[in-house]
Amino acid sequence: MRPHTCLYVAYGLSLGLGLLCLVFVISWNSYWRGGFSWDASAQQFNWHPVLMVSGLVVLYGNAAVVYRLPFTWGQRKFTWKLVHAGLMLLALVLSILGLCAVFDFHRGLQIPDLYSLHSWVGICTVVTFAFQWVLGLAGFLLPCSPWWFRIILKPFHVWLGKAILILSLASCISGLNEALLLTLNGAEPYSSLPVQAKFANFLGVLIVAFGIIVFGILSKTKWERPETDENAYPLLGENIS
Amino acid sequence: MRPHTCLYVAYGLSLGLGLLCLVFVISWNSYWRGGFSWDASAQQFNWHPVLMVSGLVVLYGNAAVVYRLPFTWGQRKFTWKLVHAGLMLLALVLSILGLCAVFDFHRGLQIPDLYSLHSWVGICTVVTFAFQWVLGLAGFLLPCSPWWFRIILKPFHVWLGKAILILSLASCISGLNEALLLTLNGAEPYSSLPVQAKFANFLGVLIVAFGIIVFGILSKTKWERPETDENAYPLLGENIS
Numbered sequence: 001m002r003p004h005t006c007l008y009v010a011y012g013l014s015l016g017l018g019l020l021c022l023v024f025v026i027s028w029n030s031y032w033r034g035g036f037s038w039d040a041s042a043q044q045f046n047w048h049p050v051l052m053v054s055g056l057v058v059l060y061g062n063a064a065v066v067y068r069l070p071f072t073w074g075q076r077k078f079t080w081k082l083v084h085a086g087l088m089l090l091a092l093v094l095s096i097l098g099l100c101a102v103f104d105f106h107r108g109l110q111i112p113d114l115y116s117l118h119s120w121v122g123i124c125t126v127v128t129f130a131f132q133w134v135l136g137l138a139g140f141l142l143p144c145s146p147w148w149f150r151i152i153l154k155p156f157h158v159w160l161g162k163a164i165l166i167l168s169l170a171s172c173i174s175g176l177n178e179a180l181l182l183t184l185n186g187a188e189p190y191s192s193l194p195v196q197a198k199f200a201n202f203l204g205v206l207i208v209a210f211g212i213i214v215f216g217i218l219s220k221t222k223w224e225r226p227e228t229d230e231n232a233y234p235l236l237g238e239n240i241s
Numbered sequence: 242m243r244p245h246t247c248l249y250v251a252y253g254l255s256l257g258l259g260l261l262c263l264v265f266v267i268s269w270n271s272y273w274r275g276g277f278s279w280d281a282s283a284q285q286f287n288w289h290p291v292l293m294v295s296g297l298v299v300l301y302g303n304a305a306v307v308y309r310l311p312f313t314w315g316q317r318k319f320t321w322k323l324v325h326a327g328l329m330l331l332a333l334v335l336s337i338l339g340l341c342a343v344f345d346f347h348r349g350l351q352i353p354d355l356y357s358l359h360s361w362v363g364i365c366t367v368v369t370f371a372f373q374w375v376l377g378l379a380g381f382l383l384p385c386s387p388w389w390f391r392i393i394l395k396p397f398h399v400w401l402g403k404a405i406l407i408l409s410l411a412s413c414i415s416g417l418n419e420a421l422l423l424t425l426n427g428a429e430p431y432s433s434l435p436v437q438a439k440f441a442n443f444l445g446v447l448i449v450a451f452g453i454i455v456f457g458i459l460s461k462t463k464w465e466r467p468e469t470d471e472n473a474y475p476l477l478g479e480n481i482s
Binding site: 111112115116117118120121124155158159162163166167169170171173174176177178180181182190191192193197200201204205208211212215216219220221 | 356358411452
């Protein structure tokens, strides 16, 4: 077997599962939940799952593994730090828009904000993600960041990155479950497992599978980007971490 | 700072958070939800969160990190494999009893089984855990297990162990959220955030915090048990892994 074959298989699997998550979350909200708008209606709420799954799970997971791709190891690390930070910023913006969608919807229908455990875990996830992004920018991209700070920050950044992914998965699964419990009632309750329920439950399974594959890629130390001299001896403060 | 101080701080934190999870889940079900019985009533259901949080989260997390304790590194690995397997078996039995509690309760009230996303993720968690335990027993404890099989199995066992913890956290958070959404209604709905809701939401936050600390301990390669000659050259088929 060629070197890195397993890594590329795992990466391909994560890309495929991520794409399926997007297709499923958009289809679920388009076909069964009335589509999308931005007018404080239920159609505005529908942006919430789509933006959270796209930003906090799929884009976040892909941004987390960019350093693991062997074809990038010969290229300048600084370029890939910019790609990582850029994708993470996009993921963060999508997540914040996803929060705006649900807060607007709540205001329109006079529903209280932040009462469920899902919302507590969800808001912790986005706040921690924003904190991590700002700290990452200050520590790893600003040229004035001292070398010792980067060395201390790196293991914390890696650990917090994984913690955010765990928080994202817990938020998404509890949120999907909550949306189905609150909306599937009447003639076809959730407990009768109508087609929509099976479809959305399967979306939940896809989200968890994506997260577990991303964790697998992140956990394998031999798939980490090798530290070259360029990284070990910082030049213009851009190469460490 | 003494070597391993950070590890022992993290371990102490995980023990403290695990204990708090147990106190909170038992108190919630005793004080607000009518306590415990085994007669297909709501009091039988109350065993479900208690057994799942105890088995699938607290005991599982503690069993996962036993190899990381430096005071055990001078002792025979086989002894600690037995401790690991024994604690995991107890965690698995508690989880299966937790499933029996909810299935019995459903039968008593004619509620369908396995319709919600929580139940799908939860049943996947326990089935994967049982598979992992049997595979671990066959691979690492049975003397007839060949050396090459142990070497192939170890990284898979480590990855699947972390995946099960992620599944457990997603199951517990979605389950707690579901229980509160389905039972807190009437005069004091969940959305009015009564004391019970705050208490149970805080339990959810404790569970996530415990899981993230355990992940931190498991992810740090320098906190892994060093491979000694005893482990590298198997004697009586008991030392690899």
